[in-house]
Amino acid sequence: MAGEGETPDVDFDVIVIGAGVSGCVTAYQLAVAGHSVLLAERGEKPGSKNLSGGIFYCRVMEEVFPGFVTEAPIERRITRNCLSFLSPTSFVNVDYRDERLSQSVTAVSVLRAKLDEWLAGRCEEAGVTLMPGVKVDGLVRNGDQIVGIKAGDDELRAHVVVAADGVNSFICQDAGIRKKEPLKHLAVGVKSVIRLPRAVIEDRFNLTGDEGAAYAVVGDCTNGTGGGGFLYTNTDSLSIGVVLRLDDLVERGGTSSDLHDRFLLHPAIAPFLAGGELLEYGCHLIAEGGQAMVHDLTRPGLVVVGDAAGFTLNTGFTVRGMDLAAGSAIAAAKAIDVALKRGDFSQASLDAYKVELEKSFVGQDMRTYARAPAFLETPRMYGAYGLLLSDIFHGIYNLDAQPRRRLLATGLSALKKSPLKIVHLVKDMVAGVRAL
């Protein structure tokens, strides 16, 4: 506790590094609570370095910005979710459309260059000092206590520094929190944004108004590499690409851009994109380790949020990052607010952040899905299952003037052709039920 006359000289109460979702939400909450906040962003403007798939499960944002869905620059409200299995010749979909999803707005598609600029704008309105075009080079220490940041020749001091600098977090590395990540904890997303007229998107995806569709695709889209494909509708563009687990990409010898192109050119996918114009080609590293990848979250004077902390979840059905970023930011802001009021910036004081996280959906969901990454590592998910499904459906619909067999017999004969054994099905089903 800093007693009378001991208050150290600071430039800001809090310095937040990185104006993505977690950085903006942390900065905003703390400014609203009356603290002085600097938000440093290395990009020429907020959002210019950020890229997501991107579906934002945005209900959490209502807590921070009431009316988020109507106020923020979102693209479409996702009312159709498709889980798709792609084989070289087939495309098997579980197509779930529900008006209730539109009424409650669980998920929206976003483009980060637009969203993050809006979020940073709300921060400025709340009194945050936004500094774009500033790359933070490292931390300033006083003994073990982190007391500020270095950017070029400048040093800026604060009671608390928040590392919201994304999946590559150099700040966490500087703080000794992270070492080199195992490759199976990381994936690279390679994405294209393709412009199409609004009406074409609505016709092609069976949507009206601002409704949107989200496809999560496994199988041939990655040529068997662990990961998957995605296709999301924006207002007047599509976000499409692949996610490739780095351990598998390295081992199987694939070329990341070729796998991206192969998915876009797949005969089942290419018609969605026909006549489109490429607006942007980008990529981003993704934390895929789930709970196993969550690192220490605090140091004396330092708190880590969002991707930098490893808060992402791939459940096979949903790929989540931005909602966890916002949730972790809300928890961090609560703990930092208390620490500022008490004048105690020790690690023990900032560890209140962990307690807040455990109370929130972030801590609980990370635990619930702790087994998901191992389950999704099963190579069968990316090859054999898609082929099996396609053979079963082929057996059902290919009425070739031969006498029909019952469904079970059709299924068993497809299974016989497949490298999969019943024991695999049972094993994966049990593992799936336990993991997801």
Added chain:
Amino acid sequence: MSMAELATVTERLDKNHYETDEERSHIEIDQAVAKATGAGPLLVRICPAHVYSMLADGTIGILYAACLECGTCRAVAPPGVLTWHYPRSGLGVAYREG
């Protein structure tokens, strides 16, 4: 979409916006370690932006201006091959969509 419409990666990157650091590369490579570890072909194929290329003399070329700053090369490169940091303040790729 056809391959012709998709264009090559290099042509695609021309549509992106960059504030290129004309003075300094944010990527450095230790050619000797790269050669000893055989890292070249790996870097060439994992980088979505085709920053790396194998040159005729067996060394690795770096087109740092094309970098999309994902960090995949940093994650997969054998120790000692790469020194990779983000470009200097305000420079590098500037996504307009993201």
